[in-house]
Amino acid sequence: MDPIQTMVSERKESKNVCVIGAGPSGIAVARELRREGHEVVVLEQNHDIGGQWLYDPNVEQEEDPLGRNPWLKVHSSIYQSLRLMSPREITGFTDFPFSVKKDRDPRRFPSHKELLLYLKDFCEWFKVREIIQFNTKVLYVGPLNYGVSSEDLKWVVRSKEKKSDEEVEQVFDAVVVATGHYSSPRLPCIQGMDKWRRRQMHSHIYRSPEPFRGEIVVVVGNSFSGQEISLELVKVVKELHLSSKSLDIYEGLSKVVSKYENFHLRPQIDNLQEDGSVVFTDGSRIIADTVLYCTGYNYSFPFLDTKGIVVVDDNRVGPLYEHTFPPSLAPSLSLVGIPKRILGLPFFEYQGKWIAELLSGKKVLPSCEEMMKSIEEFYDSREAAGIHKRHTHEIGDFEYIEKYGELAGFRKLEEWRKELCVSSIINYFVNLETCRDSWYDDEKLREALQSPYFTQLVGVDLEDVSF
Numbered sequence: 001m002d003p004i005q006t007m008v009s010e011r012k013e014s015k016n017v018c019v020i021g022a023g024p025s026g027i028a029v030a031r032e033l034r035r036e037g038h039e040v041v042v043l044e045q046n047h048d049i050g051g052q053w054l055y056d057p058n059v060e061q062e063e064d065p066l067g068r069n070p071w072l073k074v075h076s077s078i079y080q081s082l083r084l085m086s087p088r089e090i091t092g093f094t095d096f097p098f099s100v101k102k103d104r105d106p107r108r109f110p111s112h113k114e115l116l117l118y119l120k121d122f123c124e125w126f127k128v129r130e131i132i133q134f135n136t137k138v139l140y141v142g143p144l145n146y147g148v149s150s151e152d153l154k155w156v157v158r159s160k161e162k163k164s165d166e167e168v169e170q171v172f173d174a175v176v177v178a179t180g181h182y183s184s185p186r187l188p189c190i191q192g193m194d195k196w197r198r199r200q201m202h203s204h205i206y207r208s209p210e211p212f213r214g215e216i217v218v219v220v221g222n223s224f225s226g227q228e229i230s231l232e233l234v235k236v237v238k239e240l241h242l243s244s245k246s247l248d249i250y251e252g253l254s255k256v257v258s259k260y261e262n263f264h265l266r267p268q269i270d271n272l273q274e275d276g277s278v279v280f281t282d283g284s285r286i287i288a289d290t291v292l293y294c295t296g297y298n299y300s301f302p303f304l305d306t307k308g309i310v311v312v313d314d315n316r317v318g319p320l321y322e323h324t325f326p327p328s329l330a331p332s333l334s335l336v337g338i339p340k341r342i343l344g345l346p347f348f349e350y351q352g353k354w355i356a357e358l359l360s361g362k363k364v365l366p367s368c369e370e371m372m373k374s375i376e377e378f379y380d381s382r383e384a385a386g387i388h389k390r391h392t393h394e395i396g397d398f399e400y401i402e403k404y405g406e407l408a409g410f411r412k413l414e415e416w417r418k419e420l421c422v423s424s425i426i427n428y429f430v431n432l433e434t435c436r437d438s439w440y441d442d443e444k445l446r447e448a449l450q451s452p453y454f455t456q457l458v459g460v461d462l463e464d465v466s467f
């Protein structure tokens with residue numbers, strides 16, 4: 001891919017910006033926009049900040065089990081027992097360490113509740129909460145004056161307040177879409193799915209293993225959620241069948257399969273039959289009580305009208321320059337948090353600062369043609385590397401993250417951050433069941449905890465700090 005291009009200018013303007021969503025990416029971007037002097041309002045459909053990390057237990061009464069409604073009622077797909085996959089030292093924002101706090105979950109891989117508390121601390125520390133309008137669902141975002149040059153574009157945002165049901169229309173100079181992409185279920189097409197009368201659900205709806213006690217359950221998909229949910233289900237169900245595209249599995253999963261007698265690895269499902277049979281592609285069959293699809297999520301922006309410019313095609317959101325800007329609508333429209341397999345929170349800060357400086361005129365994007373060319377080159381390079389279109393936004397590359405960070409003037413990622421990220425991923429694949437409670441990178445961890453990143457705020461009182 002071409003090096004990311006950017007130019008610097010002296011001009012500085014303040015814009016009126018709407019951020020949609022108060023999950024980790026929305027709050028990170030809101031802070032950066034405000035720091036740059038923009039007027040910011042964050043519209044959040046839920047009653048609190050946190051996005052995915054705002055656990056919602058009442059999902060079964062609310063949502064279709066397969067989550068097929070484009071306007072989902074429940075946003076979070078987090079289940080009750082979930083602990084972070086990424087260790088806390090590498091998870092936090094670049095200037096606000098995710099440190100252990102008194103009377104809180106002190107674990108290195110804490111529960112989801114601890115990350116929510118950390119995000120709340122961030123909002124309090126940087127006074128972000130005061131610019132968030134809660135219980136406000138965005139129903140429509142579209143250009144007010146489509147056809148004018150991208151610098152003069154303005155955006156209409158129509159939203160609905162939960163209590164009053166009243167719809168409000170506002171006009172903004174810029175909109176940042178920060179609505180996440182782990183809510184809208186991606187479902188496979190399996191023959192007989194529509195006729196199968198027993199329980200079928202997507203992991204978006206899964207919360208705890210108890211409702212499945214004593215059942216025969218088929219989990220479809222052996223990526224992260226498929227493996228993790230299987231691991232807790234196997235302890236209560238009669239039989240657990242994990243159906244996967246490939247039976248070529250990592251050491252960690254292989255240890256689990258040999259440890260639990262009721263854990264069976266299966267190939268893909270060929271068809272589902274009305275009598276409850278699940279037939280696999282190798283011809284084997286079982287009668288199951290539940291099929292649980294852990295088959296991932298789709299990008300979905302049901303509120304966004306870009307006049308057909310931004311489309312989601314086989315889970316590629318495009319065209320987006322650096323996974324962020326639709327060239328002909330940039331920089332007044334941006335989408336954040338689209339990349340996957342990245343260090344999320346730091347990346348969201350990078351995106352926020354770059355967007356803020358582009359909107360203020362401090363930085364300038366390349367021409368629309370150059371941005372389109374860069375996107376095409378990126379697609380070509382992915383295709384040449386044999387990467388399927390639906391994995392367009394899976395980055396998994398520190399170099400890219402750092403290059404992106406440079407745009408906004410961030411320092412390179414600390415070496416320990418990268419090393420701890422790699423060691424925790426390796427530990428996950430080798431020791432799936434135990435990786436959150438025992439690890440082999442203590443030396444690096446010590447180095448991290450002694451670095452200025454962790455020691456900078458020791459003894460600082462929130463009241464004494466102004467931002």
Ligand SMILES: Cc1cc2nc3c(=O)[nH]c(=O)nc-3n(C[C@H](O)[C@H](O)[C@H](O)COP(=O)(O)OP(=O)(O)OC[C@H]3O[C@@H](n4cnc5c(N)ncnc54)[C@H](O)[C@@H]3O)c2cc1C
Binds near residue numbers: 020049303336345
């Ligand atoms: C099971 C699971 C495990 C994960 N584990 C990890 C982990 O260990 N470490 C890690 O770093 N990441 C993990 N993630 C990824 C996680 O999604 C990100 O950490 C992070 O939540 C992404 O932030 P976001 O703000 O982009 O999106 P989200 O957290 O999804 O937040 C989006 C926000 O937008 C709001 N919104 C959506 N639509 C509208 C609308 N129309 N109007 C108004 N508001 C709207 C939502 O209510 C929500 O608050 C995990 C995700 C899942 C599902």
